[in-house]
Amino acid sequence: MTNWEVSNGPLGEPPSENGQPGKPASNEKEREKPPSDRNLKIRLRARLQVIGGALASIAAVGAIAGGLVGYWTVWKTLRTDVFPESQKTQKQATIRPDVAPRLSLVVLPFANLSNDAEQDYFADGITTDLTTDLAQMPETFVIGRGTAFTYKKKQVDLKALGKDLGVRWAVQGAVQRAGDRVRMNVSLSDLSTGRDVWSDRFDGDRSNLPSLQEQVTARLARSLNVELIQAESRRSQIDRPTNPDAVDFSMRGWAKRYGPRTKLTNAEANGLFDSALRLDPSNIDAMIGKASCIADGVIYGWSTSVAEDKRTALKLIDQVLAQRPAAANAHAAKGNILNYGNPEEALPEYDAALEIDPNSPVAYASKGIVLVTAGRAAEAFSPIQIALRLSPKDPAAGTWHFFLCHAHVHLSQYREGIEECRRSINLNKSDWFPYPDLIAAYEATGQSEMAQQVIVELNAIRPDFTIQWFKQIGYARSNNPQFRREYDGIIEGLRKAGVREQ
Numbered sequence: 001m002t003n004w005e006v007s008n009g010p011l012g013e014p015p016s017e018n019g020q021p022g023k024p025a026s027n028e029k030e031r032e033k034p035p036s037d038r039n040l041k042i043r044l045r046a047r048l049q050v051i052g053g054a055l056a057s058i059a060a061v062g063a064i065a066g067g068l069v070g071y072w073t074v075w076k077t078l079r080t081d082v083f084p085e086s087q088k089t090q091k092q093a094t095i096r097p098d099v100a101p102r103l104s105l106v107v108l109p110f111a112n113l114s115n116d117a118e119q120d121y122f123a124d125g126i127t128t129d130l131t132t133d134l135a136q137m138p139e140t141f142v143i144g145r146g147t148a149f150t151y152k153k154k155q156v157d158l159k160a161l162g163k164d165l166g167v168r169w170a171v172q173g174a175v176q177r178a179g180d181r182v183r184m185n186v187s188l189s190d191l192s193t194g195r196d197v198w199s200d201r202f203d204g205d206r207s208n209l210p211s212l213q214e215q216v217t218a219r220l221a222r223s224l225n226v227e228l229i230q231a232e233s234r235r236s237q238i239d240r241p242t243n244p245d246a247v248d249f250s251m252r253g254w255a256k257r258y259g260p261r262t263k264l265t266n267a268e269a270n271g272l273f274d275s276a277l278r279l280d281p282s283n284i285d286a287m288i289g290k291a292s293c294i295a296d297g298v299i300y301g302w303s304t305s306v307a308e309d310k311r312t313a314l315k316l317i318d319q320v321l322a323q324r325p326a327a328a329n330a331h332a333a334k335g336n337i338l339n340y341g342n343p344e345e346a347l348p349e350y351d352a353a354l355e356i357d358p359n360s361p362v363a364y365a366s367k368g369i370v371l372v373t374a375g376r377a378a379e380a381f382s383p384i385q386i387a388l389r390l391s392p393k394d395p396a397a398g399t400w401h402f403f404l405c406h407a408h409v410h411l412s413q414y415r416e417g418i419e420e421c422r423r424s425i426n427l428n429k430s431d432w433f434p435y436p437d438l439i440a441a442y443e444a445t446g447q448s449e450m451a452q453q454v455i456v457e458l459n460a461i462r463p464d465f466t467i468q469w470f471k472q473i474g475y476a477r478s479n480n481p482q483f484r485r486e487y488d489g490i491i492e493g494l495r496k497a498g499v500r501e502q
Contacts, residue, residue, distance in 0.1 A: 103228055104167035106143035107131045109152040110184070114177035122182070122209050123175040124149075126217060130171065133221035136357075143167060162191025171224060182206045186220060188227050198227040200393070215389065218359035222391045230255045246280035249273070253289045258395040260430050263302045269293050284320050288333050291316040295336045300433075301473050306340070313337045328357035332366055339366075343373040343478050361387040361394060369403040375482030377410040398427030402434045410486040414441040432462040436470060440493025451497040458499075467494050468502040 107130050110123040128145055135142040143165055151161075158170060173186040187199040200223060204212040233248075233255035244252075253272035256265050270293035276286035294313040297303040314337055320330045335349030350367035353360055368384035371377065384403045391397070401424040408417035421438040424431070435458035442451035458465055474487045495501070 103169075104141040105134065105169035105171060105228070106148050106161070106165055106167055107134065107145075107171045108156065108173075109149050110173040110175055111153075112176075113174050116177050118206075118209065119175050119177055119182065122213060123173075125213050126173065126175070126184070126220075129213065129217040130220055130224075133217060133359075134171075134224060141167065158189055158191050158194040167191065169228065171220075177206060180206055182209070182212060184216060188224060198223075214359070218361070218390045219392070221359070222361055222394060226258050226395060230258060244275075246276040246283045246286065249276035249279070250283055250286040250289060253286065253293075257289065257292065260428050261296065261300070261399070262430050263300070266293050266296050266300070266302065270297075282323075284324060284327070284330075287316045287320050288327070288330055291320075291337065292333050295333065295340070298340050299336070299477075301469070306476070310337055310340065326356050328353040328360050328363065331356070332360065332363045335363075335366055335370065339370045339373060340477050343370045343480065343483075346370045347374065359390060361391040361400075362396070364390070365396065365400045365403060368400075369406065372403070372407050372410055373478045373480070373483055375478070375480035375486075377407045377486065380404075380407040398424050398431060399433070401427065402431065402437075405434055405437050409437045409441055409490060410483075412444070412489065414444045417441045418445070429457075430461060432458060432465070435461070436465075436494055436499075437490060439497050439499065440490040443493045443497040448497065455497060455499060466500050466502045467491060470494065 107127055109127050112120040112123045127148065131142055131145050131148065134140060147165070156170075161170060162168060168191055170189045170191055171186065172189060173184055176183050176185075182204050184202040185199065186202065187196045189196050202216050202219065204216065206212070229251055233251045249272050253269045253276065256269035256272060259265055270290060273286045273290035273293065276283050277290065280286070291313040294303075294309045294316075298306050298309050298313075303309045314334065317330055317334045317337065320327060321334070324330065331349045331353035335346040335353070338346035338349060347367065347370055350363045350370065353363035354367075357363070364383040365387035368380040368382075368387070371380040371383070381404065384400055384407070387394075387400055388397060394400070401420050405417045405420035405424055408414070408420060417437060418441045421434040421441065424434040425438070435454055439451045439454045439458065442448070442454065471487075471491055474491075475484065478484070
């Protein structure tokens with residue numbers, strides 16, 4: 001669950017050595033490979049070893065897709081079943097059925113409001129896939145599809161439902177055809193009150209329902225992940241204000257991270273993750289959260305000891321990956337840490353994350369900005385645009401629009417860069433990153449007055465901003481010659497606009 005949350009083709013078979021997953025290649029062959037390639041194969045090999053033990057049980061439940069067949073659905077089901085840590089919450093819920101787990105929910109069958117049988121299959125498929133995807137969230141208890149579908153086409157008393165199933169939340173939705181468009185309304189309900197705490201609407205072209213289903217499911221899973229964490233964090237502060245446990249602290253930390261990114265909120269989130277780790281040093285969510293906060297401190301220029309902070313963050317993430325090698329968000333977090341100074345080493349981490357979770361908007365967006373840092377700005381647009389399509393209302397969408405802005409400005413596409421920078425600032429005015437690019441782009445297009453206005457705004461947000469400081473953090477991020485040439489173009493634009501030198 002990170003905010004700095006590859007190809008757009010079909011998911012392929014995971015790579016293997018000599019046709020034998022789990023068996024190491026010869027030492028001679030391994031030495032011939034670059035370090036990043038060797039590390040990626042080690043991680044993927046570890047994941048395949050975990051997956052191997054789950055294959056037999058997956059084969060026994062081939063009908064789980066509920067009519068949706070193919071490798072994609074089986075792969076997503078397998079991704080859920082290979083995480084033994086996720087079973088801890090289920091065991092606890094079985095021991096204490098009278099106590100609803102914090103992140104416990106049921107995905108009720110989506111209603112088909114159209115006189116179109118094709119939409120009925122689509123609605124059922126959304127329900128099935130969303131149940132599988134949400135079950136991958138750490139510490140979640142998700143009612144199985146079989147039980148959920150007993151409520152299909154029935155009036156449901158939400159409060160009674162919560163008591164009957166022993167869960168706190170319900171996801172509900174409806175699908176309706178409007179001409180050539182399919183519209184979906186989705187809500188998250190608190191079963192203790194029967195009230196909705198979040199709702200959204202999704203629209204798509206009905207000409208390719210399988211593709212639309214995949215996109216909607218990915219968007220919903222990300223949105224509901226964020227909303228559940230934020231809602232449960234608020235509940236935790238009300239129900240357990242004086243005696244929170246490690247999970248409470250971790251959820252509160254992630255709720256902070258889903259808000260506007262500032263030095264203060266980053267420090268507050270980091271403190272909450274520290275509190276969680278003092279109570280439970282093995283809390284994986286808290287370790288990933290703390291490592292992500294440290295990485296942001298480095299990336300945003302808040303760190304006072306970059307080398308030491310990078311070592312601390314990498315140590316935390318390596319501890320996570322040792323316990324849970326198939327954690328997509330851990331690989332994405334490691335990529336964010338390596339991005340500062342080692343962009344070429346960071347890229348395989350995002351590829352590993354996307355192998356595990358092909359619908360991770362965070363991994364797509366992060367890969368995009370690292371491509372810019374690696375001197376490959378022209379390749380950055382596709383992954384960032386995929387991220388925004390998967391999660392257009394994401395808490396990190398403002399940052400992702402900056403990534404597009406940065407790629408455009410690096411390629412001297414100033415008018416496009418101005419549009420994306422403005423979108424970024426409109427979504428999060430407290431993030432200083434888009435302002436230098438916007439100043440340089442305005443200056444390059446002869447809009448000096450606009451550049452001056454943005455300088456005033458930047459100085460209000462970042463009073464210590466100088467050209468020398470900006471150059472220092474940019475050069476520390478990457479020594480790639482192409483990146484530095486492009487970055488120098490932004491610096492020259494700042495200089496022409498009159499930004500103070502030091």
